[in-house]
Amino acid sequence: xxxxxxxxxxxxxxxxxxxxxxxxxxxxxxxxxxxxxxxxxxxxxxxxxxxxxxxxxxxxxxxxxxx
Numbered sequence: 001x002x003x004x005x006x007x008x009x010x011x012x013x014x015x016x017x018x019x020x021x022x023x024x025x026x027x028x029x030x031x032x033x034x035x036x037x038x039x040x041x042x043x044x045x046x047x048x049x050x051x052x053x054x055x056x057x058x059x060x061x062x063x064x065x066x067x
Contacts, residue, residue: 005040007033023047 030036054060
């Protein structure tokens with residue numbers, strides 16, 4: 001599965017900051033662009049695993065919104 005990401009250089013701390021705008025709060029970083037990309041992949045996997053765990057525990061629900 002593919003997810004859109006935004007990757008930006010961090011002028012203050014150096015390195016790169018990367019986020020996945022479709023997964024609220026899913027952010028990572030890395031010293032190099034390659035490291036940042038690897039790290040966001042791990043962050044996305046962890047995010048999705050957490051969502052699945054919340055569903056299993058019945059702590060997460062969904063609602064349907066009509067147009």
